[in-house]
Amino acid sequence: xxxxxxxxxxxxxxxxxxxxxxxxxxxxxxxxxxxxxxxxxxxxxxxxxxxxxxxxxxxxxxxxxxxxxxxxxxxxxxxxxxxxxxxxxxxxxxxxxxxxxxxxxxxxxxxxxxxxxxxxxxxxxxxxxxxxxxxxxxxxxxxxxxxxxxxxxxxxxxxxxxxxxxxxxxxxxxxxxxxxxxxxxxxxxxxxxxxxxxxxxxxxxxxxxxxxxxxxxxxxxxxxxxxxxxxxxxxxxxxxxxxxxxxxxxxxxxxxxxxxxxxxxxxxxxxxxxxxxxxxxxxxxxxxxxxxxxxxxxxxxxxxxxxxxxxxxxxxxxxxxxxxxxxxxxxxxxxxxxxxxxxxxxxxxxxxxxxxxxxxxxxxxxxxxxxxxxxxxxxxxxxxxxxxxxxxxxxxxxxxxxxxxxxxxxxxxxxxxxxxxxxxxxxxxxxxxxxxxxxxxxxxxxxxxxxxxxxxxxxxxxxxxxxxxxxxxxxxxxxxxxxxxxxxxxxxxxxxxxxxxxxxxxxxxxxxxxxxxxxxxxxxxxxxxxxxxxxxxxxxxxxxxxxxxxxxxxxxxxxxxxxxxxxxxxxxxxxxxxxx
Amino acid sequence: xxxxxxxxxxxxxxxxxxxxxxxxxxxxxxxxxxxxxxxxxxxxxxxxxxxxxxxxxxxxxxxxxxxxxxxxxxxxxxxxxxxxxxxxxxxxxxxxxxxxxxxxxxxxxxxxxxxxxxxxxxxxxxxxxxxxxxxxxxxxxxxxxxxxxxxxxxxxxxxxxxxxxxxxxxxxxxxxxxxxxxxxxxxxxxx
Numbered sequence: 001x002x003x004x005x006x007x008x009x010x011x012x013x014x015x016x017x018x019x020x021x022x023x024x025x026x027x028x029x030x031x032x033x034x035x036x037x038x039x040x041x042x043x044x045x046x047x048x049x050x051x052x053x054x055x056x057x058x059x060x061x062x063x064x065x066x067x068x069x070x071x072x073x074x075x076x077x078x079x080x081x082x083x084x085x086x087x088x089x090x091x092x093x094x095x096x097x098x099x100x101x102x103x104x105x106x107x108x109x110x111x112x113x114x115x116x117x118x119x120x121x122x123x124x125x126x127x128x129x130x131x132x133x134x135x136x137x138x139x140x141x142x143x144x145x146x147x148x149x150x151x152x153x154x155x156x157x158x159x160x161x162x163x164x165x166x167x168x169x170x171x172x173x174x175x176x177x178x179x180x181x182x183x184x185x186x187x188x189x190x191x192x193x194x195x196x197x198x199x200x201x202x203x204x205x206x207x208x209x210x211x212x213x214x215x216x217x218x219x220x221x222x223x224x225x226x227x228x229x230x231x232x233x234x235x236x237x238x239x240x241x242x243x244x245x246x247x248x249x250x251x252x253x254x255x256x257x258x259x260x261x262x263x264x265x266x267x268x269x270x271x272x273x274x275x276x277x278x279x280x281x282x283x284x285x286x287x288x289x290x291x292x293x294x295x296x297x298x299x300x301x302x303x304x305x306x307x308x309x310x311x312x313x314x315x316x317x318x319x320x321x322x323x324x325x326x327x328x329x330x331x332x333x334x335x336x337x338x339x340x341x342x343x344x345x346x347x348x349x350x351x352x353x354x355x356x357x358x359x360x361x362x363x364x365x366x367x368x369x370x371x372x373x374x375x376x377x378x379x380x381x382x383x384x385x386x387x388x389x390x391x392x393x394x395x396x397x398x399x400x401x402x403x404x405x406x407x408x409x410x411x412x413x414x415x416x417x418x419x420x421x422x423x424x425x426x427x428x429x430x431x432x433x434x435x436x437x438x439x440x441x442x443x444x445x446x447x448x449x450x451x452x453x454x455x456x457x458x459x460x461x462x463x464x465x466x467x468x469x470x471x472x473x474x475x476x477x478x479x480x481x482x483x484x485x486x487x488x489x490x491x492x493x494x495x496x497x498x499x500x501x502x503x504x505x506x507x508x509x510x511x512x513x514x515x516x517x518x519x520x521x522x523x524x525x526x527x528x529x530x531x532x533x534x535x536x537x538x539x540x541x542x543x544x545x546x547x548x549x550x551x552x553x554x555x556x557x558x559x560x561x562x563x564x565x566x567x568x569x570x571x572x573x574x575x576x577x578x579x580x
Numbered sequence: 581x582x583x584x585x586x587x588x589x590x591x592x593x594x595x596x597x598x599x600x601x602x603x604x605x606x607x608x609x610x611x612x613x614x615x616x617x618x619x620x621x622x623x624x625x626x627x628x629x630x631x632x633x634x635x636x637x638x639x640x641x642x643x644x645x646x647x648x649x650x651x652x653x654x655x656x657x658x659x660x661x662x663x664x665x666x667x668x669x670x671x672x673x674x675x676x677x678x679x680x681x682x683x684x685x686x687x688x689x690x691x692x693x694x695x696x697x698x699x700x701x702x703x704x705x706x707x708x709x710x711x712x713x714x715x716x717x718x719x720x721x722x723x724x725x726x727x728x729x730x731x732x733x734x735x736x737x738x739x740x741x742x743x744x745x746x747x748x749x750x751x752x753x754x755x756x757x758x759x760x761x762x763x764x765x766x767x768x769x770x771x
Contacts, residue, residue: 321647335627
């Protein structure tokens with residue numbers, strides 16, 4: 001059946017058709033929908049794991065149990081999962097294991113622009129890279145064949161424009177291979193001789209994979225005009241085809257690690273000029289140069305950011321189409337914390353107290369933007385806890401009395417627990433605020449171990465954050481309602497000066513979760529409003545000031561009443577108390 | 581045929597994704613090759629959002645570049661102006677005249693530019709600007725503004741039968757909102 005499908009959905013369809021039975025993942029844009037879409041098939045057990053390392057180990061465990069399994073993550077998630085991956089590559093499998101990783105060139109929703117292809121080379125794991133939805137579906141199935149034939153995990157690499165583009169897909173039936181019986185095998189224990197033997201096997205496997213890559217149909221030669229020949233893959237192939245059509249030749253690589261040496265050399269011999277077109281790092285290009293080829297590459301195309309047809313066109317000397325233009329400067333529209341977001345109150349107080357705020361990864365990164373300007377920095381999942389500890393070890397009391405770490409509930413489970421363990425164990429008087437909004441927000445509302453529900457929304461185990469922190473050695477664990485500004489300010493001040501480590505749990509569900517109660521919009525008493533703009537300091541998108549009076553956008557306001565606490569003149573009133 | 585390019589632009593949360601879903605469904609039903617490209621994640625939190633829709637015999641690139649769009653559907657006036665450089669000379673832009681102030685305007689760091697419709701016309705765009713929010717409200721709900729705009733867009737593609745649009749609404753919109761959305765589509769088309 002012909003269907004328009006998101007790349008991630010098509011990939012999930014491919015996993016389904018290949019008979020995949022277990023998927024364990026951690027959400028991360030642009031990879032999240034792979035697991036969400038797979039979960040719509042009852043035949044696949046799908047779960048959100050606490051982090052990507054756990055997910056990778058779960059998927060490998062399922063492979064050892066004899067069923068086809070998968071894990072999906074974003075590029076930075078692969079850093080977390082790298083530890084098990086490198087040894088799984090040595091140890092091998094019992095049934096196919098596919099590792100889906102989605103890069104984010106252009107950083108639409110990421111903190112860096114790393115190129116996952118380096119992991120394929122470093123971990124000696126083959127990598128397939130689809131260029132559209134149909135290839136995502138087909139390559140998922142091919143990845144399992146490859147995985148089982150060569151006894152290796154196989155990467156399926158997506159990027160934002162493949163993951164989040166819909167294109168036409170032809171679906172096929174699901175075929176489930178027979179479960180492979182588990183047999184104890186003493187060579188699977190990765191130590192001394194076993195590991196040394198495994199490394200030798202892995203090196204031979206790469207040679208076998210190169211031989212396979214030379215004439216597999218995952219790599220395709222399309223000969224057209226031979227004055228220019230593109231060696232390319234993924235969206236870069238699409239941009240080149242868009243611009244050059246039949247006026248160029250193409251070596252379209254579907255398998256980008258290991259690379260086919262003879263095929264590349266043979267293709268180069270048949271064209272006048274070789275252009276390597278790839279987003280991010282010169283990965284294929286370096287390989288071509290190692291083979292002694294002269295190619296056009298990163299001296300012509302940028303390493304940073306996404307490509308497009310105009311970029312390819314102009315880089316190779318062509319003209320971009322004319323553009324319409326108006327003279328006005330168009331104000332930016334950066335993303336903002338939603339009206340009623342429970343993080344707003346915390347960040348307002350942290351900003352007011354001029355705290356050094358070590359941030360983390362999630363919606364609350366938006367606490368960094370004006371007018372709150374309440375975040376000093378962020379690095380990666382969990383760094384707000386461990387990084388803060390290091391900062392305070394350097395700064396001593398001076399740091400401890402003015403700095404906090406802020407971390408969301410899901411991020412805390414992912415990588416914060418070990419960081420606060422370090423705070424408690426090695427005793428810095430650090431203060432960490434867990435922003436518990438009962439959901440993984442930024443990636444589109446996934447459940448996590450603190451929500452009491454599993455990926456499918458069914459009842460599940462639930463981490464008790466207070467008890468967990470206490471068990472790790474925190475004597476000071478305080479829960480606050482972030483809508484209560486006075487209480488937040490009192491607690492933050494108290495914990496900053498406390499002579500021992502503290503945890504503040506700021507607890508309020510995300511206003512975007514279905515079922516969160518919204519109150520009627522706040523009303524403005526224009527007689528009392530003096531236009532002082534104090535209410536604007538919290539950066540709520542529902543509040544503006546026009547003609548020197550506050551105006552509430554009633555389509556956005558959910559009646560959280562944080563702004564009413566900002567107003568010294570009683571001009572902002574909850575709807576229920578109006579006229580009192 | 582040459583590949584055609586349509587962009588849907590707006591503010592995160594305005595319902596642009598549903599509109600692009602309907603458009604994609606319509607084009608696929610006409611046996612075109614179709615690509616629909618959107619961005620999820622951070623920008624959906626009230627940021628500027630864009631969806632690229634391309635169709636033809638064979639579509640390669642998933643994105644539309646500056647100077648390439650045959651049509652743009654703008655859910656908000658400032659967003660229309662932000663993306664105007666993507667319109668082809670003589671291309672059609674449909675503008676919902678609603679103004680949603682971005683944070684720099686709310687905080688007073690920037691001003692919402694004036695006379696944007698006439699400026700876009702002067703730049704060489706065919707502008708069809710209307711208060712589609714009011715049109716959707718008249719049809720029954722402000723939330724149907726996305727379908728009202730799709731109704732308007734359908735007017736500019738006479739080669740695609742109206743029934744294909746109606747069918748897409750039936751397939752994609754939840755049953756309890758279907759009647760409302762059909763009405764919004766008609767109101768938008770004939771406004």
